[in-house]
Amino acid sequence: MPCRHVMDYGHFDVTGWQLPCKGPFPMNLSSAAILLLCNPHSRRGDQAARTVRAVFEEHGREVIEAQPEGREDMARLIERHRERVGTVAIAGGDGTLNAAAEALARTGLTLGIIPGGTANDLARTLGLPLTPAAAARVIVSGRARRVDLGCVNGHAFFNAAHVGLGVEVAKRLNGQAKGRWGALAYAKGLWQALRASQPFTVELRYQGRRQRRRAIEVGVGNGCFYGGGVRIAADAAIDDGGLDVYSLGPRGFWRLLALVPVLHQGEQRRAGIWALRTPALELRTRRPRPVVADGEFLTRTPAHFTVRPGAVSIWVPDDGAGPRP
Known part of the structure; x- marks a missing residue:
């Protein structure tokens, strides 16, 4: 039982x-x-x-x-x-x-x-x-x-899923880049993705609520880390039955770059970035957008996220x- x-x-x-x-x-x-x-x-x-x-x-x-x-x-x-x-x-x-x-x-x-x-x-x-x-x-x-x-549209993942900036980083992380740069390939990919980032409108539905936001990145974490050691949230755990979510709004390039150390430690709220923890979430965008999880392209929005404890x-x-x- x-x-x-x-x-x-x-x-x-x-x-x-x-x-x-x-x-x-x-x-x-x-x-x-x-x-x-x-x-x-x-x-x-x-x-x-x-x-x-x-x-x-x-x-x-x-x-x-x-x-x-x-x-x-x-x-x-x-x-x-x-x-x-x-x-x-x-x-x-x-x-x-x-x-x-x-x-x-x-x-x-x-x-x-x-x-x-x-x-x-x-x-x-x-x-x-x-x-x-x-x-x-x-x-x-x-x-x-x-x-x-974690589960998104029926696809399981251990660490984190992304819509927006994280997808652009993943596109730049081919086997050749990883083989040549190792873990530095993530920093190089992030630098390139930040310069090319484009905002989009996303609706987040969770626990009977709806939030419509402009974003360049939405991250949904099941585990603690993504991208070679970036924390999804400072207090995230992989056995807490919840999803850690954040939505990063559009900012100028240098302001985004200044946020990297804060994001690396999972301190989104301290930087005024919208974040929450929830057992389930749905993301809707005006047109289908790719969803990357554990570095793999798994599905597109609309994306329904759940946890399997x-x-x-x-x-x-x-x-x-x-x-x-």
């Missing part, structure tokens, strides 16, 4: 959401086989896979290794092996993890993260080590933690470590 979940968000009271009970897992995860999925296109995927496999085998774990050919193949492989494994270890970045999110929620398999991308924002949220060997040791000796999934279980350090700055 599902557990009742009650929360207080200050100016919003949110009650009655349902969380899965944290009962026993269907198999002994400390001895179950591990499905190791590697993104061959990630910056460190291939080398990481060899290191990780060695750690798993040192701990006596059976390893089934595969290389997905695309987003759809990721889900197919998880479904195919669901009866044979207890953990799905994924070597790749946030986009690769996004491709597995729905299948992980559906199968109930526990996710192990081997950070291999440029931003690694989900790993940052969970306080995971970034080196392959250390991340693999978390999977064989850590604890399983349940986290929420406790939808996925992930291996995290057993030392109580929280998000890394």
